Amino acid sequence: MSSESSYYVPEQSKLPLMAATGMGAMGYGAASWVIDGGTSTIFLIGSLIMAAAMYKWWSLVIEENTRGIVSDQLKHSYVLGMYWFIFSELMFFVCFFGSLFYVRVLVGPWLDGEAAVGWFDDTATDAAIANATHLWPGYDATWPPLVTPDQVVTLAANPDATEFQFKGPEHAMSFPGWSFSQILGWLPLWNTIVLLSSSGTVHVAHHALKEGNRKKFVTWLGLTVLLGVVFLFLQAEEYIHAYQELGLTLESGIYGTTFFLLTGFHGAHVTLGTIMLLIAFLRGAKGQFTDKDHFGFEMAAWYWHFVDVIWIGLFLIVYVLG
Amino acid sequence: MAHGPSQNFFSRWLFSTNHKDIGTLYLWFSFAMFLLGGFFAMVIRAELFQPGMQLIKPEFFVQMTTMHGLVMVFGAIMPAFVGLANWMIPMMIGAPDMALPRMNNLSFWILPFAFTILTSTLFMEGGGPNFGWTFYAPLSTTYAPDTVNYFIFGVHMMGASSIMGSINIIATVMNMRAPGMTYMKMPLFVWTWVITAFLLVAVMPVLAGAVTMMLMDINFGTSFFDAAGGGDPVLFQHVFWFFGHPEVYIIILPAFGVVSQIIPTFSRKPLFGYSSMVYATASIAFLSFIVWAHHMFTVGMPIAGELYFMYATMLIAVPTGVKVFNWITTMYKGALTFETPMLFSIAFVILFTFGGFTGMMLSIAAADTQYHDTYFVVAHFHYVMVAGAVFSGTAAVYYWLPKWCGRMYDETMGKVQFWIAFIAFNITFMPQHFLGLAGMPRRYSDYGLQFTDWNMVSSIGAFLYGGAQLLFLYNVIRTIGWGKPIDDPQVWEGAEGLEWTVPTPAPFHTFSTPPVVK
Numbered sequence: 001m002s003s004e005s006s007y008y009v010p011e012q013s014k015l016p017l018m019a020a021t022g023m024g025a026m027g028y029g030a031a032s033w034v035i036d037g038g039t040s041t042i043f044l045i046g047s048l049i050m051a052a053a054m055y056k057w058w059s060l061v062i063e064e065n066t067r068g069i070v071s072d073q074l075k076h077s078y079v080l081g082m083y084w085f086i087f088s089e090l091m092f093f094v095c096f097f098g099s100l101f102y103v104r105v106l107v108g109p110w111l112d113g114e115a116a117v118g119w120f121d122d123t124a125t126d127a128a129i130a131n132a133t134h135l136w137p138g139y140d141a142t143w144p145p146l147v148t149p150d151q152v153v154t155l156a157a158n159p160d161a162t163e164f165q166f167k168g169p170e171h172a173m174s175f176p177g178w179s180f181s182q183i184l185g186w187l188p189l190w191n192t193i194v195l196l197s198s199s200g201t202v203h204v205a206h207h208a209l210k211e212g213n214r215k216k217f218v219t220w221l222g223l224t225v226l227l228g229v230v231f232l233f234l235q236a237e238e239y240i241h242a243y244q245e246l247g248l249t250l251e252s253g254i255y256g257t258t259f260f261l262l263t264g265f266h267g268a269h270v271t272l273g274t275i276m277l278l279i280a281f282l283r284g285a286k287g288q289f290t291d292k293d294h295f296g297f298e299m300a301a302w303y304w305h306f307v308d309v310i311w312i313g314l315f316l317i318v319y320v321l322g
Numbered sequence: 323m324a325h326g327p328s329q330n331f332f333s334r335w336l337f338s339t340n341h342k343d344i345g346t347l348y349l350w351f352s353f354a355m356f357l358l359g360g361f362f363a364m365v366i367r368a369e370l371f372q373p374g375m376q377l378i379k380p381e382f383f384v385q386m387t388t389m390h391g392l393v394m395v396f397g398a399i400m401p402a403f404v405g406l407a408n409w410m411i412p413m414m415i416g417a418p419d420m421a422l423p424r425m426n427n428l429s430f431w432i433l434p435f436a437f438t439i440l441t442s443t444l445f446m447e448g449g450g451p452n453f454g455w456t457f458y459a460p461l462s463t464t465y466a467p468d469t470v471n472y473f474i475f476g477v478h479m480m481g482a483s484s485i486m487g488s489i490n491i492i493a494t495v496m497n498m499r500a501p502g503m504t505y506m507k508m509p510l511f512v513w514t515w516v517i518t519a520f521l522l523v524a525v526m527p528v529l530a531g532a533v534t535m536m537l538m539d540i541n542f543g544t545s546f547f548d549a550a551g552g553g554d555p556v557l558f559q560h561v562f563w564f565f566g567h568p569e570v571y572i573i574i575l576p577a578f579g580v581v582s583q584i585i586p587t588f589s590r591k592p593l594f595g596y597s598s599m600v601y602a603t604a605s606i607a608f609l610s611f612i613v614w615a616h617h618m619f620t621v622g623m624p625i626a627g628e629l630y631f632m633y634a635t636m637l638i639a640v641p642t643g644v645k646v647f648n649w650i651t652t653m654y655k656g657a658l659t660f661e662t663p664m665l666f667s668i669a670f671v672i673l674f675t676f677g678g679f680t681g682m683m684l685s686i687a688a689a690d691t692q693y694h695d696t697y698f699v700v701a702h703f704h705y706v707m708v709a710g711a712v713f714s715g716t717a718a719v720y721y722w723l724p725k726w727c728g729r730m731y732d733e734t735m736g737k738v739q740f741w742i743a744f745i746a747f748n749i750t751f752m753p754q755h756f757l758g759l760a761g762m763p764r765r766y767s768d769y770g771l772q773f774t775d776w777n778m779v780s781s782i783g784a785f786l787y788g789g790a791q792l793l794f795l796y797n798v799i800r801t802i803g804w805g806k807p808i809d810d811p812q813v814w815e816g817a818e819g820l821e822w823t824v825p826t827p828a829p830f831h832t833f834s835t836p837p838v839v840k
Contacts, residue, residue, distance in 0.1 A: 116624070166550055
């Protein structure tokens with residue numbers, strides 16, 4: 001039910017235009033930056049405008065809430081907004097998971113001249129046969145792919161070649177084996193433990209807040225932020241390891257491509273979630289949340305659980321089955 | 323809080339939080355883009371008037387076809403329906419405004435920036451995007467001009483705008499309905515829009531994923547769409563059409579909603595089969611996710627894939643048939659009058675059904691091998707995009723304009739515009755079916771001599787159709803400025819619904835106190 005008294009329709013605001021200007025400068029600036037010889041100036045200016053707009057916007061919403069004009073119904077609009085925003089984020093990952101499925105299950109066999117999946121595709125198509133006979137003869141599809149089709153063909157023409165357009169990685173990130181020391185030294189497992197526990201700690205913090213125990217809330221939320229930072233640190237370590245020791249880069253064919261894009265976008269979302277939790281932590285320390293009214297924290301917590309769910313998908317599909 | 327519009331012109335339109343003003347901004351923006359995209363179309367048709375290269379170079383011609391598609395789909399049609407949603411949804415469900423008014427303004431203002439970035443590429447070194455509006459890799463990656471990066475970020479911005487706009491619509495419909503306005507009492511326009519909004523939230527992120535992969539392939543050495551690294555250019559097509567097929571329903575579902583409002587009004591009968599309309603819309607939306615590869619029958623899929631996508635596509639004819647049946651049955655034995663919105667709506671039903679039939683022809687995988695990438699496809703989707711979406715958008719403006727501004731448009735001029743548009747549309751696009759069946763491929767700046775006659779006919783129709791839009795613009799401006807004032811809240815004799823209970827013209831704020839729906 002909506003009425004004048006219960007639903008707040010804000011007055012005019014300069015913030016949306018400010019945010020749109022920031023976004024416009026970021027979009028234009030990012031494009032001119034990636035083009036050879038471009039600089040990051042316009043992008044950075046846009047980011048600053050955007051950051052300022054977001055800061056002011058959220059400050060305004062918090063201020064409106066403390067003034068008591070944010071009704072339960074309006075809060076429900078915010079809840080719906082956050083739900084569907086998280087759903088849209090989920091679909092972004094679905095796009096990349098789907099692409100990984102497609103290249104791994106279908107494209108690999110097709111490049112090597114075979115049919116892909118029995119029930120669906122029992123004889124090799126003409127296109128697949130043409131791949132094997134004309135384009136990439138000698139390519140043998142495996143997962144994880146340590147050689148690229150380009151490498152196979154270039155080496156067949158010149159066995160001494162060292163320069164390739166795409167050079168496969170020396171090692172992949174897959175499951176190392178069942179021995180105790182192998183498992184103990186496997187970074188993704190530690191990352192899983194860190195992230196799963198952080199979902200637990202944020203849950204404990206939420207309960208503490210509902211009980212009105214602010215000290216406990218701040219402590220457990222602080223621990224969650226710390227675990228988020230540890231996760232990001234471990235992922236940075238993993239990337240350095242991949243680049244320096246495994247020869248696994250963005251340019252090492254489809255394995256590096258899917259690996260870095262999936263884990264990279266997840267890492268970007270963890271960063272965002274950590275920032276959201278950090279802000280909730282600072283606001284919590286100032287006593288801005290009450291046991292009944294702590295929507296800002298709840299949004300950050302939902303986002304954090306979402307990031308966790310994506311990680312479980314990544315851990316199983318990219319690492320364990322990778 | 324009963325504040326009226328700001329007296330200052332700039333602050334009223336730049337900083338608005340009012341759903342009616344933002345709706346107006348969307349509609350004017352979309353019309354501006356419609357004229358820009360139409361101008362590109364005129365360049366295309368002028369060049370194709372005769373065989374041989376007459377006016378422009380082939381490189382520029384493909385930029386025109388690309389920009390025409392992008393501007394029309396993302397700049398003209400989609401914002402037009404978002405504008406209508408902004409204006410009408412709160413009034414139809416008895417809400418004081420959209421659920422998140424400031425974000426509403428942000429969704430709008432992103433668009434002018436995004437389209438400035440996109441169209442500015444036409445003046446840059448290397449020219450604008452030249453790879454078709456579907457931007458298939460590797461044309462849009464390996465062989466694209468540097469300006470493709472502006473295109474990529476422009477698409478990201480349009481996506482952000484669409485996602486925010488849709489979230490706003492979902493929150494409004496789920497949270498802001500007046501007491502008694504249950505889901506199954508909502509006007510069909512609201513239903514079709516909320517389902518469209520779900521589609522948008524689901525597929526715009528996939529489009530963002532597609533352009534992100536392009537960005538990485540172009541600038542950072544990844545190999546999503548490069549078989550040399552183990553990727554596949556066909557992957558691009560799958561990702562694109564996973565977005566793209568729902569996208570065509572994103573365009574047409576609100577059009578269905580508009581027509582489902584107008585036909586009952588001028589038939590003076592309630593809509594036939596209301597609940598079946600709702601279920602049919604939801605079924606179409608669901609099916610739109612599982613048919614995407616029918617756009618790529620000739621790409622070399624396994625036979626089982628071809629068969630699956632063919633049969634799944636044909637299924638869509640069932641709920642669509644339900645809709646067409648219901649519109650016709652609504653008119654059956656009604657007290658029909660033929661005002662301009664009704665004329666456009668009837669033309670919509672006929673011509674959209676025609677476009678649906680050519681769609682059935684295209685859905686047959688074996689036959690599609692002949693039709694693929696010919697003018698037959700161009701004719702097919704212009705029957706559903708122009709006679710579908712644009713006709714219903716025009717109908718909606720004529721239908722609701724008196725409510726918006728409290729003035730009646732010139733009926734004679736409206737009817738003249740309708741008949742010019744209707745005839746010119748068919749002169750333009752009917753011959754393209756013949757050209758396509760005879761083998762003329764799309765996106766080429768030149769053609770064999772045997773195609774000359776029908777191309778000339780098509781170009782003449784196109785210029786006539788373009789002229790009809792100027793008449794439309796004139797009629798709308800004339801109505802707003804000098805139209806005959808009216809104050810009947812109902813405006814149309816047969817109109818039903820909450821939006822017709824508020825005064826005419828609709829005041830700046832409506833339903834500050836929610837109405838009770840019995």
